[in-house]
């Protein structure tokens with residue numbers, strides 16, 4: 001497997017925390033929701049320092065719709081690079097269009113949109129820049145070499161973070177419109193020994 005397998009289907013929100021006054025409070029929910037990686041480029045928490053490297057992205061910019069500034073369904077987990085590349089712009093929804101049906105990632109690191117929306121998203125986020133392509137190639141090869149020669153390193157590169165958030169301990173001020181999601185969170189699944197070693 002390559003580390004750049006985008007979801008097969010559009011993302012259906014699993015969590016529904018409500019009522020936090022600041023969007024940063026949604027961070028643990030969003031980490032779990034988007035599997036500890038950037039929704040745009042799939043950079044994993046495991047591959048860096050995490051601190052300072054991930055932002056909460058407003059899908060609809062606050063400059064366009066201030067009312068959605070703390071609306072959970074408008075928030076995405078994105079790396080600082082992608083959040084910077086997106087800037088204050090409206091783009092096609094990555095949770096809908098960055099799927100295996102709408103794009104391809106090749107073994108040499110190239111990415112190609114297959115639909116107008118995916119093409120537009122890739123262009124706006126600079127996901128097909130020479131730097132982004134080279135970055136994907138480096139990680140594709142890292143993972144492939146580890147898969148062949150170093151199983152421990154392979155699992156390290158593709159594992160979940162150690163600090164999975166325990167969402168059952170959180171009490172969103174406005175409640176949770178999708179409470180069943182907590183039972184399917186990564187923390188709970190790890191406790192039940194249902195979480196795979198790699199993803």
Ligand SMILES: [Zn+2]
Nearest residue numbers: 038041079082
């Ligand atoms: Zn990213």
